[in-house]
Amino acid sequence: MASSTRRVLTVTASAVALGLVLAACSGGSSDSGSGDGTAGGSDGGSSDALDAALEQGGTIEYWTWTPQAEEQAAAFMKAYPNVTVNVTNTGGAADHNLKLQNALTAGSGIPDVAQLEYQSVSQFQLPGSLTDLTEYGFADLEDLYTPSTWGAVTQNGGIWGLPQDSGPMALFYNEEVFTSLGIEVPTTWDEYITAGEAIKAANPDTCIVNDSGDAGFTTSMIWQAGGRPFAVDGENVTINLQDEGSKLWADTWNKIVQGGLNCEIPGWTDEWFAALSDGTIATLPTGAWMPGVFENSAPDGAGKWRVAPMPTYDGTPANAENGGSTEVVPKGAPNPELGAAFLRWLNSDPESISVFLNSGGGFPATVAELQSDEFLGFTSDYFGGQEINKVLVEGIDNVGTGWQYLPWQSYANSIVSETLGQSYLNRTDLNEGLVAWQDANVKYGEEQGFTVSTE
Amino acid sequence: MSGDVSTHAGTTASTTSAGTLASPSGTRTTGASRAKGRQGVAPGYEHLRPDRHIHRSVALTVVMIFFAIYCLLPLYWLVVNSTKDYGSLLSSSGLWFGDSFQLFANIGEVLTRKDGIFVRWFLNTIIYVVVGAGGATLLATLGGYGMAKFSFPGKKSVFAVILGAIAIPGTALAVPTFLMFSSLGLTNTMLSVIIPALVSPFGFYLMWIFAQESVPTEVLEAARVDGSSEIRTFATISVRMMAPGIVTVLLFAVVATWNNYFLPLIMLRSESLYPLPLGLQAWNLEATGVQASPIYHLVITASLLTIIPIVVAFLSLQRFWQNGLSAGSVKA
Numbered sequence: 001m002a003s004s005t006r007r008v009l010t011v012t013a014s015a016v017a018l019g020l021v022l023a024a025c026s027g028g029s030s031d032s033g034s035g036d037g038t039a040g041g042s043d044g045g046s047s048d049a050l051d052a053a054l055e056q057g058g059t060i061e062y063w064t065w066t067p068q069a070e071e072q073a074a075a076f077m078k079a080y081p082n083v084t085v086n087v088t089n090t091g092g093a094a095d096h097n098l099k100l101q102n103a104l105t106a107g108s109g110i111p112d113v114a115q116l117e118y119q120s121v122s123q124f125q126l127p128g129s130l131t132d133l134t135e136y137g138f139a140d141l142e143d144l145y146t147p148s149t150w151g152a153v154t155q156n157g158g159i160w161g162l163p164q165d166s167g168p169m170a171l172f173y174n175e176e177v178f179t180s181l182g183i184e185v186p187t188t189w190d191e192y193i194t195a196g197e198a199i200k201a202a203n204p205d206t207c208i209v210n211d212s213g214d215a216g217f218t219t220s221m222i223w224q225a226g227g228r229p230f231a232v233d234g235e236n237v238t239i240n241l242q243d244e245g246s247k248l249w250a251d252t253w254n255k256i257v258q259g260g261l262n263c264e265i266p267g268w269t270d271e272w273f274a275a276l277s278d279g280t281i282a283t284l285p286t287g288a289w290m291p292g293v294f295e296n297s298a299p300d301g302a303g304k305w306r307v308a309p310m311p312t313y314d315g316t317p318a319n320a321e322n323g324g325s326t327e328v329v330p331k332g333a334p335n336p337e338l339g340a341a342f343l344r345w346l347n348s349d350p351e352s353i354s355v356f357l358n359s360g361g362g363f364p365a366t367v368a369e370l371q372s373d374e375f376l377g378f379t380s381d382y383f384g385g386q387e388i389n390k391v392l393v394e395g396i397d398n399v400g401t402g403w404q405y406l407p408w409q410s411y412a413n414s415i416v417s418e419t420l421g422q423s424y425l426n427r428t429d430l431n432e433g434l435v436a437w438q439d440a441n442v443k444y445g446e447e448q449g450f451t452v453s454t455e
Numbered sequence: 456m457s458g459d460v461s462t463h464a465g466t467t468a469s470t471t472s473a474g475t476l477a478s479p480s481g482t483r484t485t486g487a488s489r490a491k492g493r494q495g496v497a498p499g500y501e502h503l504r505p506d507r508h509i510h511r512s513v514a515l516t517v518v519m520i521f522f523a524i525y526c527l528l529p530l531y532w533l534v535v536n537s538t539k540d541y542g543s544l545l546s547s548s549g550l551w552f553g554d555s556f557q558l559f560a561n562i563g564e565v566l567t568r569k570d571g572i573f574v575r576w577f578l579n580t581i582i583y584v585v586v587g588a589g590g591a592t593l594l595a596t597l598g599g600y601g602m603a604k605f606s607f608p609g610k611k612s613v614f615a616v617i618l619g620a621i622a623i624p625g626t627a628l629a630v631p632t633f634l635m636f637s638s639l640g641l642t643n644t645m646l647s648v649i650i651p652a653l654v655s656p657f658g659f660y661l662m663w664i665f666a667q668e669s670v671p672t673e674v675l676e677a678a679r680v681d682g683s684s685e686i687r688t689f690a691t692i693s694v695r696m697m698a699p700g701i702v703t704v705l706l707f708a709v710v711a712t713w714n715n716y717f718l719p720l721i722m723l724r725s726e727s728l729y730p731l732p733l734g735l736q737a738w739n740l741e742a743t744g745v746q747a748s749p750i751y752h753l754v755i756t757a758s759l760l761t762i763i764p765i766v767v768a769f770l771s772l773q774r775f776w777q778n779g780l781s782a783g784s785v786k787a
Contacts, residue, residue, distance in 0.1 A: 063724070067746050088724045092740040095720060102630065102721060106637035109724075165745065268743040270751050274545035289745045296748040299542060323745050360746055 047137035050341035057082025058338050060112035063090050063100065066164070066325070068360040072352050076345055085342060093117050097410055100330065104129050110332045112339030113346070115325050116161065118152040119216070119405040119413075122232060124328070125160050126407045131329040132158035136340045144348055148399040149365040153326045155404070156234070161326035162347035163365035164356070167287025168395040169220060169310050169322050172294070175384070176304045177206070177282040185308050189252045192283075192311045196261035199282050207263035208282045209256065210275065213421035213433070214267060215413035216322060217286070218249075223320035223403050224310060225249035229438075230404050237407065237450045239441050241434040248313060250430040258427050277301045285310060287322035288392040292361025295382050302382045307391045309398075319398035324365070363392065370396065408444060415440050530762075537561060537756040544752050561756035573757055575727060576734035580713060582645065583730055587652030588708035595655050595704050599662025600693060604675060617663075620656035626717050633721045647722040648730065652712050658704040665700030666693070698775075706772050713765050731761045 062073065062085050073085040088111070090096035097120055103109045104124075116124060124130050138159045142150055149163035173185055178195075181202050186192035196208035211217060222229060227245025231238040240246070256262050263281060265272050275281045277300035284290065294305060310319050327346060329339045346352050353369055356362055364370055370393050379385050406412050419440055423433030438454065445452040535552055536544060540560070543553030565573050602613065632651055633642060641647045670693050678688040694701070716732040723729060726737065735757055742749030 065740070065744075067741075067748070089726055089737070090724070091737045092743060095736075095740075098721070099724060102633050103637070106634050106642075108637050108640070109642055167745065268747065270545060270749070273742075273749060277545060287745070293745075293747045297742070298545075300546065325745070362746055 046135075047140070047344075049337050050136050050344060053335075053337040054080050054083060054341045056338075058335055059084040059086065060335050060338050060342055061086050061088065061333075062113045062327075062342065063088045063096065063111040064113075064115040064327070065090050065092050065096055066115060066356075066360075068356050068362075071359055072346060072355050075351055075355055076342060079345070079351070083338065083342070090115075093120070094410070097123075100124070104330060104332065107332060110330050110334070112329065112333040112335045113327050113343050114330055115164070116328050118149075118163075118321070118324050118326060119219075119409045121153060121160055121326065121328070122155065122405050122407045123409055124330070125155060125158070126232070126234075129331050130158075130160045131331055131333070131336050131340070132160065133162075133329065133340055133343075134159050136337070136344070138162065138340075138344070141344070141348055144367060145365050146367060146370065146396050146399075147401065148321050148396070148403075149324065149326075151401065151403075152321070152324070155232075161328040162343055164325045164327060164347050165289060165362040166365040166396070167289050167321050167323035167363060168392065168399055169224065169285060169320050170288055170290075170392050170395050171308045171310050172284040172286065172290055173306055173308060174279055174282050174301070174304050175306045177279050185306075186311050187309075188315065189311045189313055193252070193255045193259070193261070195282075196256055197259065200259075200261050206280050206282065208261055209285070210263040210265040210267065210272065210281050211253075211256075211424070212262070212264040212266060213416055213424040215416040217267075218416065218420065219405070220287075220320045220322040221253070221285070222246045222249050223400060224318055225252075225313060226318065226400060228402055228404070230406050232404050232407055235450055237445050237452050238455065239406070239438050239445070239452060240454055241438040242431065246434060247431060250434055252313070254430050257424055257430060260427065262424075264424070273297045279304070287324065288363040288395065289323060289361070291380060291382065291388055295361075295380075303384050305383055306386055307383060307388045309391060309395055317398040318400060319395045320403070321399055324363075406441065406445075407450065408441075408448060411444060412437075412441050415444075533755060533759050533762075537752075537759045539752060541750070541752045544755070557752070558756070561752055562760070565753050565757045565760065568753065572726060573734065573760075576729050576731050577760075579645070579728060580730040583648050583652065583715070584709055584712045587649045588705065588712040590649070590653045591655040591658055591708045591712075592701060592705040594653060595658035595662045595708075596694070596697065596701050598659050599664075599700075600666045600670070600689065600697065602659075602663045603666035604670065604672065604693075617656050617660055620654075621660060625651075629718050629721050632718070636722065642722055643724045643728065645728060648715070648719050648728075651718055652708075652715065655704070655708055655711075658708060661704055662697065662700055665703075666697055669700065670696045702772055702775050706769065709768055709772075710765060731757075735761065 057080070060083065062069065064087065066072075069087050069089070073087050076085055077083060090099055096115065100111070100114055103111070121130075141162065145163050146166055146168075148168070149166045153159060153161040153163055171185075175185075177199065178185055181198055183195050183198050184191070186195050192208065199206055199208050222241075222245055225245040225248040227241075227243050227247075227249060229239060229241045229243055229246050263275065265275050265281070272281075276284070276294070276298040291307075294301060309317065312318055327343050329336050329343060333339050348366070350368070353364060353366055357364060357369065364375075369375055375389050376393060377387060378389050380388050416437060419437040420430065420433035422428075422436070423430045442452045442454060532549060536549060538556050538558040538561075539547065539553040540555065540557045543555065543557075547553040602610065628651075636642050636647050636650075641650075674692060674696075675688060678692060679685075683691075713730075714732060715730065716736070719730050719733050720736075723733065726734070729737065735754060738750055738754050738757065741747065742751065
């Protein structure tokens with residue numbers, strides 16, 4: 001038995017070694033490939049290299065879960081017939097990140113352009129998995145985008161992508177509920193809580209909001225309250241989920257959760273879409289991309305919903321971003337210059353943005369589109385003829401600056417339900433839940449080799 | 456399963472078969488004796504045996520009914536809700552039908568959506584199952600038989616490797632397998648799903664034990680004396696004796712391959728190569744995120760279509776499986 005065990009170990013060890021050698025080989029070749037790219041565009045931010053790459057043509061791989069991607073790629077290939085774009089639909093952010101991470105680890109099969117949620121940029125940028133687009137002259141494009149989306153794709157002295165869309169928050173509300181109960185649409189969180197009590201009192205099965213501890217919602221709400229719980233400086237990460245803003249949000253939201261004013265309906269489920277249709281949920285504080293989702297997914301809510309600015313804490317307008325994506329060029333991509341050229345067209349060319357907005361819906365990140373009369377004057381039947389974009393665009397100016405996500409944000413989001421979520425479940429102090437979430441993140445960050453402080 | 460056994464228990468008769476059967480697997484008596492029962496049923500016995508069992512198993516019957524409901528309720532839900540369009544799916548009760556009967560409209564939409572990609576996923580899954588699960592069964596049968604009936608140097612270490620392989624969950628190996636396949640340039644190909652599916656340590660182990668029990672060495676020796684080659688003996692005699700084991704392994708392999716999710720998720724990028732579970736999840740994901748546009752009614756209808764072949768396979772193979780179990784054990 002002892003000898004056979006040894007043989008097994010030998011076989012396993014040689015298999016692992018073989019795998020490592022093969023991985024090392026392919027890693028080496030792709031390194032030299034990107035080295036060539038750097039040499040080509042080394043003399044400080046030139047977009048000429050990209051024009052040349054477009055002229056020369058070639059094939060690139062584009063991984064995304066954006067529904068309009070195929071149509072955008074088709075328009076691109078029409079404009080640049082020498083280039084072929086293969087679009088791979090990766091389904092959704094979670095599977096997408098997993099596949100991208102695996103390809104990067106393997107060092108082969110890396111796409112030339114890939115979508116990333118804003119909250120995942122750090123996670124791929126810090127380990128050095130993204131190409132700095134400064135070398136291709138992308139700094140000149142800054143003025144095209146809203147400050148908060150540009151901030152989301154630039155960090156640690158580099159430009160890592162171009163914004164695809166944005167999600168400044170707004171308060172979506174079911175006007176029918178408010179009219180029938182004779183209550184005003186809240187402009188502050190205090191009024192919001194009072195309205196929540198009135199809604200609950202009128203019908204215990206309804207609620208002002210559905211929330212049972214969602215990571216994306218929580219971070220955006222802390223952002224709106226002025227909290228900046230995460231700070232990343234290279235390997236040094238600060239996590240303080242008890243800073244002033246985080247506490248302000250938790251103390252306010254405690255009144256909703258401990259008062260039982262929220263519904264525990266999980267988002268993005270059939271139950272949720274039904275509750276949005278039939279008035280069970282009276283308001284939804286979320287990103288400006290929500291109108292398209294309403295029309296597609298809650299058809300019976302047509303005519304009932306309206307948009308208002310986010311309620312404030314003290315009367316001073318404040319806002320945050322919720323959701324949204326960028327496209328990036330991963331390190332080790334076989335054709336980084338052509339990838340960057342496609343990316344530049346994808347998120348800055350008016351034709352591409354027009355396809356994006358008109359066939360699928362989404363909220364733009366580009367100033368020109370956000371300020372156009374056509375966009376601002378758009379009236380939505382679903383929202384009872386309201387000029388919703390005027391309200392949504394106004395929210396952009398109030399988005400607080402300086403927000404950062406953790407370098408392991410997807411992991412952090414995945415443990416929200418077992419930490420913060422417990423406070424929702426037991427209707428106990430949300431601050432305790434935030435501290436539990438913080439502790440788990442400190443532990444994980446240190447395990448990953450970061451220097452984590454809580455000050 | 457319980458229903459099947461109790462209905463056939465009535466045909467059980469021959470005491471001789473019941474007597475011989477007790478030794479190899481006591482729990483299978485009813486299913487096993489059913490096969491033997493065909494030859495001659497003494498009418499008097501039909502009433503005796505079932506009656507004795509019924510008195511003892513009232514509590515058991517209640518428990519079984521409870522579990523049957525527990526198992527069948529999700530299926531019922533699936534059938535009922537696949538008849539609804541998106542609107543009535545949200546507005547009507549999940550346990551009863553909606554206003555209109557949309558099943559055929561839903562099926563039509565499932566089959567034609569995105570140029571019939573669902574049909575493509577269906578065919579992919581069939582390829583993965585036929586080649587992957589079929590190959591796994593073939594390899595497990597050959598290997599298990601060889602291990603049971605031949606001796607060769609290193610047999611013990613093979614035993615250790617197989618036991619070790621059973622202990623490691625496939626999910627844990629998925630990422631290392633991906634990295635290895637990536638080095639070989641095999642990711643995002645059908646082979647990347649089929650090759651790992653070909654290896655079934657559990658099936659191998661099962662066939663080994665089964666061959667040991669069901670193929671008497673004396674029979675093989677007799678065949679050798681009569682001048683039959685090893686391959687001919689295997690193909691004409693041993694395979695038949697091992698049939699129930701083969702079907703069991705096949706059933707496990709088919710179900711595992713049909714439902715395989717995590718490995719294809721990691722290996723495949725192109726939608727055109729997806730098996731059904733990945734495709735269903737891709738449609739399900741259309742209900743989340745910034746550009747959400749849920750198609751739950753199609754996901755539900757597609758799920759119903761997805762489980763039909765596996766239900767059919769299970770029901771038809773199960774019968775074969777029980778017959779075979781007795782055929783093997785009687786020989787002893």
